[in-house]
Amino acid sequence: MKFGPIPIDQAEGAVLAHATAAGERRLRKAHRLGRDDIAALKAAGVAEVVAAVLAPDDLGEDTAAATIAAAMSHRHIEAKPAATGRVNLHAETAGIFTVDAGMIDAINAVDPAITIATLAQHAPVEQGQMVATVKIIPFAVGSALVDQVAKICAGGEIFAVNAYRPVTVGVIQTVLPGTKPSVLDKTLRVTEARLARSGGRLTAEHRTPHEIGPVAEAAIALARDNDMVVIFGASAMSDFADVVPAAIERAGGAVVRAGMPVDPGNLLVLGTLGGKRVIGAPGCARSPKENGFDWVLDRLIAGLDVTAGDIAGMGVGGLLMEIPTRPQPREPLPAKNRLKVGIVLLAAGRSSRMGGPNKLMALFDGQPLVRRTTERALASKASGTIVVTGHQRERVRAALSGLDVTFADNPDFADGLSTSLKAGIAYLPQDVAGALIVLGDMPGVASGDLDRLIDAFRKAGGNSVVRASHEGKRGNPVLLPRSLFAAVAHLEGDTGARHLVEAEGLDVIDVEIGEGASVDVDTRDALEDAGGVLQD
Numbered sequence: 001m002k003f004g005p006i007p008i009d010q011a012e013g014a015v016l017a018h019a020t021a022a023g024e025r026r027l028r029k030a031h032r033l034g035r036d037d038i039a040a041l042k043a044a045g046v047a048e049v050v051a052a053v054l055a056p057d058d059l060g061e062d063t064a065a066a067t068i069a070a071a072m073s074h075r076h077i078e079a080k081p082a083a084t085g086r087v088n089l090h091a092e093t094a095g096i097f098t099v100d101a102g103m104i105d106a107i108n109a110v111d112p113a114i115t116i117a118t119l120a121q122h123a124p125v126e127q128g129q130m131v132a133t134v135k136i137i138p139f140a141v142g143s144a145l146v147d148q149v150a151k152i153c154a155g156g157e158i159f160a161v162n163a164y165r166p167v168t169v170g171v172i173q174t175v176l177p178g179t180k181p182s183v184l185d186k187t188l189r190v191t192e193a194r195l196a197r198s199g200g201r202l203t204a205e206h207r208t209p210h211e212i213g214p215v216a217e218a219a220i221a222l223a224r225d226n227d228m229v230v231i232f233g234a235s236a237m238s239d240f241a242d243v244v245p246a247a248i249e250r251a252g253g254a255v256v257r258a259g260m261p262v263d264p265g266n267l268l269v270l271g272t273l274g275g276k277r278v279i280g281a282p283g284c285a286r287s288p289k290e291n292g293f294d295w296v297l298d299r300l301i302a303g304l305d306v307t308a309g310d311i312a313g314m315g316v317g318g319l320l321m322e323i324p325t326r327p328q329p330r331e332p333l334p335a336k337n338r339l340k341v342g343i344v345l346l347a348a349g350r351s352s353r354m355g356g357p358n359k360l361m362a363l364f365d366g367q368p369l370v371r372r373t374t375e376r377a378l379a380s381k382a383s384g385t386i387v388v389t390g391h392q393r394e395r396v397r398a399a400l401s402g403l404d405v406t407f408a409d410n411p412d413f414a415d416g417l418s419t420s421l422k423a424g425i426a427y428l429p430q431d432v433a434g435a436l437i438v439l440g441d442m443p444g445v446a447s448g449d450l451d452r453l454i455d456a457f458r459k460a461g462g463n464s465v466v467r468a469s470h471e472g473k474r475g476n477p478v479l480l481p482r483s484l485f486a487a488v489a490h491l492e493g494d495t496g497a498r499h500l501v502e503a504e505g506l507d508v509i510d511v512e513i514g515e516g517a518s519v520d521v522d523t524r525d526a527l528e529d530a531g532g533v534l535q536d
Contacts, residue, residue, distance in 0.1 A: 014051035061085030164198035170222030215247035261315035265292020344424030348390025418491035444516030475517030
């Protein structure tokens with residue numbers, strides 16, 4: 001493949017490197033130029049274009065990505081159709097993701113033109129969640145390289161989603177003087193919720209004194225009728241001969257491992273009894289927040305073995321988020337009001353349903369809608385505002401003259417909403433904890449509404465998605481935590497933040513802000529009903 005400037009007379013069949021205007025037409029990036037395109041470009045005075053010319057043995061980016069994806073062996077995973085040189089692979093069921101890291105590394109070492117990225121080993125996934133993506137970097141790649149990758153894929157299963165099984169679980173909770181029944185009741189509710197996400201079921205509970213004998217008797221009874229036993233001790237394990245590990249051995253079982261290099265979760269005990277798994281849960285497992293207990297429980301429910309060596313290998317990545325209710329936190333929690341939130345204001349669209357006029361230039365109380373929206377963003381608690389421009393960028397910039405914003409130009413705005421999201425997120429500073437995605441065409445969203453979303457984000461510790469709602473129905477704006485920024489880079493076409501919210505499985509906090517969450521002005525009637533006046 002040859003890439004670079006090409007005289008327009010020689011460009012037929014070439015693939016455009018960038019979106020290019022041909023008079024009234026706009027040719028998208030990666031468009032293959034035909035005879036009519038060449039004529040239109042010539043008529044517009046275009047003398048050359050930056051494009052790629054494929055060699056006879058080259059495979060186009062979509063064909064190459066699809067060929068590699070088809071060569072892979074996997075379980076419970078669906079490959080989506082190729083688009084823009086990418087094939088995304090999604091989980092067909094909920095479960096635990098496993099991957100042959102050696103095969104992935106071997107593929108990525110073939111040539112920089114061919115890449116594959118996956119979720120982390122043993123990541124929990126929901127049905128429909130993306131677990132891997134094949135991406136061809138240039139517009140084409142040599143067929144010999146694709147063949148080389150296909151041979152690597154023939155070596156065995158490259159990745160899988162190990163489906164959760166509907167296991168039955170018996171719970172033991174030990175009691176000491178002063179143990180509150182409300183704590184035990186809450187522990188049951190949290191455990192039931194943990195099991196429900198994977199189709200498991202809590203069938204029975206025994207409450208015993210915090211003593212070896214009673215716990216051993218309860219474990220024997222529950223192991224007989226259930227797939228798994230979980231023991232919550234009233235006091236944390238302080239020695240390998242303490243009540244929970246000693247009770248497992250007294251019952252005739254074996255302790256696989258006591259203690260794990262995951263925090264929270266250090267004091268977990270894993271054992272076996274009569275062919276069934278027994279987990280001595282650490283105290284943090286009474287909280288719904290992720291901890292080491294989840295790592296072991298989810299793998300076992302997915303039918304994966306967990307050995308002492310597996311637990312010993314969990315230290316890298318095992319330093320998890322602090323649980324605020326922990327009796328002795330590792331460190332004082334940072335002040336939540338220090339979490340910075342940046343606004344990404346999307347103002348690049350073409351207003352195609354308006355039939356010509358740019359809705360962002362419509363006047364509301366004598367002021368362009370885009371300026372009104374931007375001023376409200378600047379008046380909020382956000383640390384800064386990025387305005388993404390594209391269609392009529394100079395006109396939009398002029399409307400925002402004098403405002404303290406950063407402009408992010410999106411030359412590929414015609415390729416869909418995802419391109420504007422990517423452009424805006426890329427401009428955010430490194431110290432920002434979240435991105436508040438604000439649409440430029442929502443006249444009913446006030447500065448106070450934005451502040452309510454930011455406050456909810458900070459209150460939740462900066463790790464949840466916060467979404468505006470109206471009468472229980474989801475709307476806009478949406479605030480994305482930094483943990484989702486990398487996923488934004490994988491969006492394609494007209495896919496927006498809603499896809500990430502649904503696919504990534506993070507906690508979602510809905511904040512009622514009233515009618516403004518659902519009022520946009522995509523049509524002339526809607527704009528006029530909202531009080532706007534279109535301008536030519």
